Amino acid sequence: MKQFDSIEDFSSKISKPLITEQEIAQAVKRAAKAIDDIYDGSPILLVSILKGAFVFMSDVCKAVTVPCKVDFMCAKSYFESTESSGHVQIIMDLKQDIAGCHVVILEDIVDTGRTLALIMKMLKIRNPKSLRVITLLDKPSRRLVDFQADLSLFTIPDHFVIGYGLDYGEYYRNLPYIAEYKESEK
Numbered sequence: 001m002k003q004f005d006s007i008e009d010f011s012s013k014i015s016k017p018l019i020t021e022q023e024i025a026q027a028v029k030r031a032a033k034a035i036d037d038i039y040d041g042s043p044i045l046l047v048s049i050l051k052g053a054f055v056f057m058s059d060v061c062k063a064v065t066v067p068c069k070v071d072f073m074c075a076k077s078y079f080e081s082t083e084s085s086g087h088v089q090i091i092m093d094l095k096q097d098i099a100g101c102h103v104v105i106l107e108d109i110v111d112t113g114r115t116l117a118l119i120m121k122m123l124k125i126r127n128p129k130s131l132r133v134i135t136l137l138d139k140p141s142r143r144l145v146d147f148q149a150d151l152s153l154f155t156i157p158d159h160f161v162i163g164y165g166l167d168y169g170e171y172y173r174n175l176p177y178i179a180e181y182k183e184s185e186k
């Protein structure tokens, strides 16, 4: 395995769940209800920010009842580490025009705020009918630019977290819960 000595080493880096599967499932229901209440039957476009928000998107889109389309953008700021590079790259844009659409961005985690600040700036000028952000996780203590989601489901302290779509070096996205990534002790 790439950066792990063994399966034991791989597993030893996962803390006990910080947010359980049940807590995530309840939060997904809350997000879907907020969407259904706000848009009240109007069609929406759900936009997932890849890769981290792909699991969140999958659960939220199954739980909403308003007519919905999905699309994806891919942003990158962490390069196989637990520290942001500080430079956000948009490596895949939306496939559709959003002019006149109600757009709801689903994000895995807001950390420095740089990714969402950039994406909001890019999408606002395309004249959507409305533009909102729902984030699963929020680390407000890490914010470097002024950005606040319309709905944050969990506020967490400054820990590097994995699971439910979130990775370390592309691994751990398939954990069904959120845990802390524990660096090996030196």
Ligand code: 5GP
Binding pocket: 049, 052, 077, 078, 084, 088, 107, 108, 109, 110, 111, 112, 113, 114, 115, 116, 159, 160, 161, 162, 166, 167, 168
């Ligand atoms: P921001 O631009 O707000 O600093 O960072 C947003 C992106 O950084 C997230 O979409 C996510 O991909 C990544 N990120 C920030 N904090 C964490 C974390 O604790 N764990 C993981 N796996 N990714 C994170």
